[in-house]
Amino acid sequence: MEYHIAVLAGDGIGPEVMAEAINVLAKVGQLWHHDFITEEGLIGGRAIDETGTALPGATLDLCRKSDAVLLGAVGGPKWDDPNATVRPEQGLLGVRKGLELFANIRPVTIHPMLLESSPLRAERLQGVDLLVVRELTGGIYFGEKRRERSDQGEWASDLCCYTQHEIERIVRVAANIARQRRGKLTMVDKANILETSRLWRGVSARLMAEEFADNCL
Amino acid sequence: MLVDACAMHLLRRPADFDVIVTENMFGDILTDEASMLAGSMGMLPSASLGPETGNPKSRSGLYEPIHGSAPDIAGQGKANPLAMILSMAMMLRHSLFLEDAARAVEVAVEATLTDGIITGDIVRPGQTPATTRQVGEAVLTRLVNQTA
Numbered sequence: 001m002e003y004h005i006a007v008l009a010g011d012g013i014g015p016e017v018m019a020e021a022i023n024v025l026a027k028v029g030q031l032w033h034h035d036f037i038t039e040e041g042l043i044g045g046r047a048i049d050e051t052g053t054a055l056p057g058a059t060l061d062l063c064r065k066s067d068a069v070l071l072g073a074v075g076g077p078k079w080d081d082p083n084a085t086v087r088p089e090q091g092l093l094g095v096r097k098g099l100e101l102f103a104n105i106r107p108v109t110i111h112p113m114l115l116e117s118s119p120l121r122a123e124r125l126q127g128v129d130l131l132v133v134r135e136l137t138g139g140i141y142f143g144e145k146r147r148e149r150s151d152q153g154e155w156a157s158d159l160c161c162y163t164q165h166e167i168e169r170i171v172r173v174a175a176n177i178a179r180q181r182r183g184k185l186t187m188v189d190k191a192n193i194l195e196t197s198r199l200w201r202g203v204s205a206r207l208m209a210e211e212f213a214d215n216c217l
Numbered sequence: 218m219l220v221d222a223c224a225m226h227l228l229r230r231p232a233d234f235d236v237i238v239t240e241n242m243f244g245d246i247l248t249d250e251a252s253m254l255a256g257s258m259g260m261l262p263s264a265s266l267g268p269e270t271g272n273p274k275s276r277s278g279l280y281e282p283i284h285g286s287a288p289d290i291a292g293q294g295k296a297n298p299l300a301m302i303l304s305m306a307m308m309l310r311h312s313l314f315l316e317d318a319a320r321a322v323e324v325a326v327e328a329t330l331t332d333g334i335i336t337g338d339i340v341r342p343g344q345t346p347a348t349t350r351q352v353g354e355a356v357l358t359r360l361v362n363q364t365a
Contacts, residue, residue, distance in 0.1 A: 001274065003274075003275065003313055005308075010286065011286045011288070011291075012285070012286025012287050012288040012291040013286060013287045013288075013290060013291045013296035013349075014286055016291070016292070016294070016296050016298070016349050017282065017296050017297070017298040017300070017301035017302075017349065018301060019353070020298035020301065020302060020349060020350070020352070020353030020356070021298065021301040021302045021304070021305040021353075022305075023353055023354075023357060024302050024305060024322060024325075024353065024356055024357060024360065025305055027357050027360055027361065028309065028315075028318045028321075028322065028360070031318075031321075031360070031361070031364050032315065032317070032318050034315070034318075044286075063279075067274070067275035067277075067312060067313060068275060068277065068278050068279075068280065068308045068312035068313060069277075069278070069279045069280065070280050070281070070301075070304065070305060070308060071279055071280065071281035072281070072282075072286075072301065073281070073282065073284065073285055073286035073287070074286060075285060075286045075288075076286055076288040076291075077288055092281075095279055096265060096279070099267045099277050099278075099279065100267050100268055101265035101266060101267050101277075101278065101279055102266070102267070102268070103264075103265065103266040104244065104248070104263065104264070104265050105263065105264040105265070105266065105307070105311065106248045106251065106252070106261065106262075106263045106264075106283065107261075107262065107307075108251045108252060108254055108255055108261065109255075110254060110255050110256070111260075111327060111330045111331075112331075113330045113331065113333070113335070113339075114255065114256055114257060114260065114330070114339060116256075116341070117255075117256030117257050117339060118253075118254055118255060118256035119253060119256070120228065120231070120254060124228075124229075124230070124231065124232075125231065125232070125254060126232060127232040128231045128232050128254060129232075129235075130231065130234040130235060130236070130237065130251060131235070131236050131237070132236075132237045132238075132239070132244060132247055132248045132251055133236060133237065133238040133239070133244075134239060134240075134241065134243075134244025134245065134247075134248055135239070135240050135241045135244060136241060136244075136265060137241075138240070138241060139240045139241035139242055140241065140242050141241050141242060141245075142241070160242075162240065169268065169269075170238060171238055172269075173238075173266060174236050174237075174238035175238075177236055178235060178236040180316075181235055181236060182235040183235070184234075184235035184236065185235070185236045185237075185238060186218050186223070186234060186235070186236065186237045186238070187218065187237075187238050187239070188218050188219075188220050188223045188237055188238070188239040188243055188247065189218075189219065189220060189239065189240065189243070190219055190220050190221075190243075191219070192219060196240065197240075200240065204238075
């Protein structure tokens with residue numbers, strides 16, 4: 001099979017760690033008889049230096065036509081002015097938005113060699129193999145924001161909003177991953193306080209019953 | 218599970234968790250807490266998936282290490298490439314549906330660690346740190362040996 005991979009090495013150590021990952025990817029291609037066709041794109045600080053924007057249109061186009069995107073890292077002291085209008089991390093946010101990346105997946109495992117570098121005692125860490133699926137495009141970070149003055153002084157609010165569709169698609173991602181692992185799925189919320197959390201519980205209970213009933217999740 | 222209880226249980230009995238699913242803000246906080254269990258940020262990969270389109274060949278996604286650009290050590294061959302390599306393995310699994318290859322890369326990374334071929338961020342006192350390139354080459358060798 002032929003796969004197109006967008007390679008955005010970025011800034012700092014990004015290019016050198018990316019080079020190693022690409023070497024391993026090429027070896028996977030040889031061993032499993034796949035063609036991985038990699039194409040590089042500019043992002044972050046280097047893109048700002050060369051094009052004036054952290055995410056050139058050509059890079060987003062490349063990401064859109066590729067099967068997947070590898071990103072090294074973005075940012076550095078050269079572009080660190082918090083008041084600058086173009087900042088390296090805009091590149092990453094732009095790719096997230098442009099590809100509608102709504103499900104963030106972060107696995108955590110601890111190799112026995114590294115047990116002693118953890119702040120927790122080694123015996124508590126035996127067998128840790130977990131994965132967090134975080135919704136990335138909704139909720140309070142993206143709801144309506146207000147800041148106003150009243151007679152009593154300033155006030156501000158952030159709206160937390162989730163739709164049934166947003167909840168269904170993220171729970172589906174998590175349940176599919178759990179099905180391929182140990183089959184245990186924990187939904188984390190604040191359903192004793194938040195209405196959005198109660199919607200999450202209702203929607204996911206229905207989804208699990210309809211689509212994952214026979215998977216003992 | 219309520220988020221305050223989850224924050225406690227992640228420290229008290231982390232091995233009991235398999236998959237956690239949560240909303241944006243709680244996830245922001247809990248992923249950082251969970252990452253600290255591993256001690257070093259140099260080892261942890263991440264993925265961000267796009268919508269399912271019914272394409273049987275691939276699903277759009279972005280794969281990146283959770284560590285930053287570490288400009289202070291850039292270009293010196295000191296950087297730990299394992300989080301990037303593990304991110305690439307996640308790409309094989311979640312975007313390209315190549316589970317066997319993904320697992321093989323992960324096993325090669327585990328073997329590299331077991332053999333003590335590691336960069337300065339995770340070496341123990343008295344151990345000699347390997348370079349970025351040496352760690353990458355060690356993963357390659359172990360990947361090939363596994364499938365030979």
